[in-house]
Amino acid sequence: MSDPVxxxxxxxxxxxxRWATQPALIFTLIFFVTPLAIMVVISFWQRVSGKLxxxxxxxxxxxxxxxxxxxxxLINSIEVTLATTVISVLLAYPLAYILAFRISPKWQKIILxxxxxxxxxxxxxxxxxxxxxxxxxxxxxxxxTSLGIVDQPLEMAYTRGAxxxxxxxxxxxxxxxxxYANLVQIKPSYQKAAEDLGASKLQVFLRITLxxxxxxxxxxxxxxxxIAIGDxxxxxxxxxxxxxxxxxxxxxxxxxxxxFPMASVMSITLMLVIVVVxxxxxxxxxxxxx
Amino acid sequence: MGTIVDLKNVKKSYGPVTAxxxxxxxxxxxxxxxxxxxxxxxxxxxLSMIGGFIVPTDGTISINGKxxxxxPPAFRPTVTVFQDYALFPHxxxxxxxxxxxxxxxxxxxxxxxxxxxxxxxxxxxGFGNRGVHELSGGQRQRVALARAIAVEPAVLxxxxxxxxxxLKIRHQMQEELVHLQKNIGATFVHVTHDQEEAMAIADNIxxxxxxxxxxYGPPDRVYLxxxxxxxxxFMGESxxxxxxxxSSEGGFVVVKTSIGNLKVPGECESGSNVSVAIRPEQxxxxxxxxxxxxxxxxxxxxxVTFQGTHRLCRTVNTKNxxxxxxxxxxxxxxxxxxxxxxxxxxKRSQAVLLKK
Amino acid sequence: MHRxxxxxxxxxxxxxxxxxxxxxxxxxxxxxxDGVLPVFPFTGPSLQWYEKMLANDRLVESxxxxxxxxxxxxxxxxxxxxxxAYGMARRKPRFAGGVRFVLMAPLTVSYLIIGxxxxxxxxxxxxxxxxxxxxxxxxxxxxxxxxxxxxxxxGDHLRNIxxxxxxxxxxDGQTLFRVIAPIMKPSLLASFCLSATLSWDxxxxxxxxxxxxxxxxxxxxxxxxxxxxxxVNAAGxxxxxxxxxxxxxxxxxxxxxxxxxx
Numbered sequence: 075m076s077d078p079v080x081x082x083x084x085x086x087x088x089x090x091x092r093w094a095t096q097p098a099l100i101f102t103l104i105f106f107v108t109p110l111a112i113m114v115v116i117s118f119w120q121r122v123s124g125k126l127x128x129x130x131x132x133x134x135x136x137x138x139x140x141x142x143x144x145x146x147x148l149i150n151s152i153e154v155t156l157a158t159t160v161i162s163v164l165l166a167y168p169l170a171y172i173l174a175f176r177i178s179p180k181w182q183k184i185i186l187x188x189x190x191x192x193x194x195x196x197x198x199x200x201x202x203x204x205x206x207x208x209x210x211x212x213x214x215x216x217x218x219t220s221l222g223i224v225d226q227p228l229e230m231a232y233t234r235g236a237x238x239x240x241x242x243x244x245x246x247x248x249x250x251x252x253x254y255a256n257l258v259q260i261k262p263s264y265q266k267a268a269e270d271l272g273a274s275k276l277q278v279f280l281r282i283t284l285x286x287x288x289x290x291x292x293x294x295x296x297x298x299x300x301i302a303i304g305d306x307x308x309x310x311x312x313x314x315x316x317x318x319x320x321x322x323x324x325x326x327x328x329x330x331x332x333x334f335p336m337a338s339v340m341s342i343t344l345m346l347v348i349v350v351v352x353x354x355x356x357x358x359x360x361x362x363x364x
Numbered sequence: 365m366g367t368i369v370d371l372k373n374v375k376k377s378y379g380p381v382t383a384x385x386x387x388x389x390x391x392x393x394x395x396x397x398x399x400x401x402x403x404x405x406x407x408x409x410x411l412s413m414i415g416g417f418i419v420p421t422d423g424t425i426s427i428n429g430k431x432x433x434x435x436p437p438a439f440r441p442t443v444t445v446f447q448d449y450a451l452f453p454h455x456x457x458x459x460x461x462x463x464x465x466x467x468x469x470x471x472x473x474x475x476x477x478x479x480x481x482x483x484x485x486x487x488x489x490g491f492g493n494r495g496v497h498e499l500s501g502g503q504r505q506r507v508a509l510a511r512a513i514a515v516e517p518a519v520l521x522x523x524x525x526x527x528x529x530x531l532k533i534r535h536q537m538q539e540e541l542v543h544l545q546k547n548i549g550a551t552f553v554h555v556t557h558d559q560e561e562a563m564a565i566a567d568n569i570x571x572x573x574x575x576x577x578x579x580y581g582p583p584d585r586v587y588l589x590x591x592x593x594x595x596x597x598f599m600g601e602s603x604x605x606x607x608x609x610x611s612s613e614g615g616f617v618v619v620k621t622s623i624g625n626l627k628v629p630g631e632c633e634s635g636s637n638v639s640v641a642i643r644p645e646q647x648x649x650x651x652x653x654x655x656x657x658x659x660x661x662x663x664x665x666x667x668v669t670f671q672g673t674h675r676l677c678r679t680v681n682t683k684n685x686x687x688x689x690x691x692x693x694x695x696x697x698x699x700x701x702x703x704x705x706x707x708x709x710x711k712r713s714q715a716v717l718l719k720k
Numbered sequence: 721m722h723r724x725x726x727x728x729x730x731x732x733x734x735x736x737x738x739x740x741x742x743x744x745x746x747x748x749x750x751x752x753x754d755g756v757l758p759v760f761p762f763t764g765p766s767l768q769w770y771e772k773m774l775a776n777d778r779l780v781e782s783x784x785x786x787x788x789x790x791x792x793x794x795x796x797x798x799x800x801x802x803x804x805a806y807g808m809a810r811r812k813p814r815f816a817g818g819v820r821f822v823l824m825a826p827l828t829v830s831y832l833i834i835g836x837x838x839x840x841x842x843x844x845x846x847x848x849x850x851x852x853x854x855x856x857x858x859x860x861x862x863x864x865x866x867x868x869x870x871x872x873x874x875g876d877h878l879r880n881i882x883x884x885x886x887x888x889x890x891x892d893g894q895t896l897f898r899v900i901a902p903i904m905k906p907s908l909l910a911s912f913c914l915s916a917t918l919s920w921d922x923x924x925x926x927x928x929x930x931x932x933x934x935x936x937x938x939x940x941x942x943x944x945x946x947x948x949x950x951x952v953n954a955a956g957x958x959x960x961x962x963x964x965x966x967x968x969x970x971x972x973x974x975x976x977x978x979x980x981x982x
Contacts, residue, residue: 094807098800098863099819105860106826109837116840169736176729187971189737192744194963196921198937199956202944203743206750206953213746247740304830306924311944321832328928334840341833348828417883437887444887450880454902467889515888 117338126334134339147323148343154234154319155303158241159295165242166249167291171283173250174257186254193247201240201311205231208239232314240312241302249294256290257283292355300348320344368393368551369414369519374423376409376575383409384420385575391568393518396545396552398562401572402598407555408523410572414553415444415521428518438467441518445525449508451496457483457507458492464515482510485544502533513548520545522554526561538564559599563587571595593718596641603647603690604718605640609633617717622688623661623681630717639718644676644691646714649698649706658715660708663690668700675700679708744960751953769954779955782939786920789851789935793858794915798908800859801866806900809874810882827864834860835928842929849931857925862915869914873907906976913970920966921959 120129138144169189173182192200207213208230215227230236260283268278306321315322320340327337369391376384384406391397399407412418413425416437425433432440443464452460462479470478483489486506491499499507505525512520522541526534542565545552556562562569563583571579571586571594578598579591590596596604607621609632617630619640626640647660663679666689677692677700692708694700752765773779804823808816826834838857839849847853878900885895901908923937930938936959943952 092811094803098804102822109841112841113837168732172729172733192740194967196937196959198923198940199959203747206746207743304832306832341836438889446880448880450884452899464888
């Protein structure tokens with residue numbers, strides 16, 4: 075039964091609750107919705123000799139999809155993000171599985187917390203600390219050269235691989251968390267029933283556990299994709315800015331050219347990509363469970 | 365005693381659904397009134413409207429002579445005791461009880477006095493410093509009461525307050541509620557679905573079904589002379605014999621039913637469809653003659669259940685093939701078994717004519 | 721569970737954890753480096769970099785800025801989120817689904833885009849780049865979480881408690897602050913701590929919306945541009961340590977909050 079008081083307008087004196095949602099709502103409308111709307115609007119405007127002119131044309135969009143390096147940034151972003159998502163899922167799933175099913179319950183939470191702790195390091199710091207590992211003077215090269223395995227230090231830093239490495243490090247932890255949370259929710263009775271009916275351990279996994287864990291994986295993968303594709307820091311620090319991804323391109327437009335219309339075009343394109351990905355994965359995402 | 369709560373043609377709808385349909389009720393000052401009805405009958409909605417938590421779609425509610433239809437709960441001389449007690453978990457017992465006094469800006473000394481008094485009345489002296497979670501169900505119930513009476517409301521509204529309690533404690537609390545009410549002299553309006561509870565505590569019962577008041581009166585009258593078919597069925601068990609009116613004269617009506625012609629007190633147009641209600645304990649084994657005797661006929665016992673104070677027998681009329689089960693209550697020492705055939709009679713004054 | 725079968729699992733576990741901790745260990749290790757570069761060989765330990773870091777006025781200042789932005793923006797976020805959750809739970813507004821959609825929407829948009837949008841908009845309304853702007857941005861990104869956490873904790877029993885308080889004469893404000901808020905304390909605290917942690921760590925919005933006064937992540941980024949020195953390591957380790965602290969507090973708050981969940 076709905077809260078009956080909510081639908082009466084004659085009650086004198088208790089008006090406050092009615093507008094309790096409004097401060098938050100108004101705030102979000104002003105500082106979130108409006109900026110997005112403005113960005114959409116000015117994506118159709120242009121920057122002409124230092125000023126914003128309301129030209130109302132799709133010129134920027136044409137330019138974006140027409141300019142090689144800009145379009146390339148989009149493709150690069152999608153490639154990097156997809157690779158990140160796939161690799162992270164592949165690494166995280168076994169870890170989550172081991173935690174959920176192979177470790178005694180007493181240790182599960184402890185190891186999980188332990189495994190996820192570095193997640194909370196400042197993002198900038200964590201990306202940077204990988205440089206210490208993979209740069210020319212970093213640990214890996216130090217070990218490899220002192221052991222004589224290689225003559226010259228390997229160039230690992232400031233490459234696409236480095237960016238993906240940094241991403242994977244972060245998202246593996248995130249995905250471990252979400253997939254674990256999903257796996258422990260699966261009732262053991264399902265697995266027992268399957269075994270009882272003659273399924274082997276592998277079959278139980280393939281036919282019961284895995285399908286039931288897909289929603290958790292899908293949610294984690296989606297979050298991974300959204301965050302990774304919009305991230306500026308990791309590609310900048312670890313990738314060295316050698317490869318231009320969409321966030322890099324946007325920042326270039328903003329800081330060098332102060333070309334907000336163009337930056338808006340790219341931002342909106344990015345958002346559209348995210349929407350498309352959402353639509354594709356929507357059937358796997360049970361968002362009401364999140 | 366004057367009328368303290370006056371509901372006039374009160375109606376409440378939620379879109380196409382009508383929860384309360386044209387209810388009018390006058391509650392006198394100092395009364396213990398019970399709103400009795402099955403789940404979904406609208407009784408809690410009515411209570412909430414008296415309390416001010418729900419505003420009627422139509423009609424008026426006056427308390428103490430003033431129109432309070434749209435006045436919020438804080439400004440009404442009513443206080444509600446909720447079904448789940450709604451005690452403030454982060455406050456001690458004393459803080460809970462004195463909350464209303466604090467809202468009325470009553471000074472600390474006076475508050476403490478009143479709080480102690482209220483706790484005393486409900487039998488919880490010395491419990492002031494306890495936390496709410498430390499209390500049993502019955503104790504929480506009393507704290508909720510103490511909190512309500514601390515502000516000395518003119519009308520105390522209780523929404524199925526005894527539902528969560530064990531049977532023995534429930535009976536005990538029923539007695540205590542009645543004593544409390546007489547003690548503080550307030551008007552109590554109590555909602556319940558338990559007709560035994562209603563009969564135990566009420567001065568007057570308002571029987572509610574599907575948003576309407578089916579019957580209103582003292583427990584004994586509502587039980588012995590129910591006004592409607594629903595009332596007859598809801599207040600305990602009844603044998604209902606339906607039929608048509610053959611004749612009506614001299615304050616009596618002859619109704620043709622499946623067990624024969626029954627002559628019962630009342631007035632009705634010939635040809636109307638009516639029912640005659642006779643309670644199981646109003647059927648007696650044997651044959652008797654006399655002006656006030658109604659012959660029920662012979663029945664065969666199909667089931668006997670021992671229920672402590674009586675034996676409940678299901679019987680079937682031997683005369684005709686109707687499936688009509690007749691319920692009969694016999695004293696426990698009476699020997700009866702399945703298959704026995706016994707004649708039954710009732711007293712005319714006990715039979716009730718029901719028009720719907 | 722046979723012991724033998726578990727060996728591959730344990731191996732994987734160890735490898736995975738090593739992977740996860742590798743950069744962190746290196747970071748912390750080299751913050752105590754005695755030499756100039758955060759590279760092997762490790763000489764030390766030495767606290768010189770911590771000393772240098774603490775002597776860096778700008779860095780210490782940014783530390784203070786980060787704390788201030790985190791605390792203030794979290795306060796605003798928690799209050800707005802609490803009111804919104806209360807309004808939603810007690811008086812369902814007319815377009816409840818729509819309201820909830822708008823309130824939760826910022827979660828689906830990259831921080832970069834939110835930051836950009838704010839940059840452009842604030843430019844237009846004339847609010848300058850400042851810590852205030854950063855605070856605004858942080859409220860935007862943390863509000864949905866706050867709202868979701870607090871709203872999820874508004875149980876049914878709260879309705880009668882709300883009504884009981886009003887019945888006894890409490891006004892809206894009194895009901896909210898004397899009765900509802902104290903009961904919701906765990907989730908309020910959890911939301912506050914979570915917002916503070918996320919604000920403390922946040923880079924891109926702080927970068928876009930600040931000018932001279934910056935937050936710690938931005939300073940570290942600046943330092944990185946200048947070159948890799950163990951000083952950055954020291955700063956990074958400190959940030960890590962403080963993050964551990966705040967997340968620990970958040971976890972405790974959340975544990976208390978959700979322990980009594982019905």
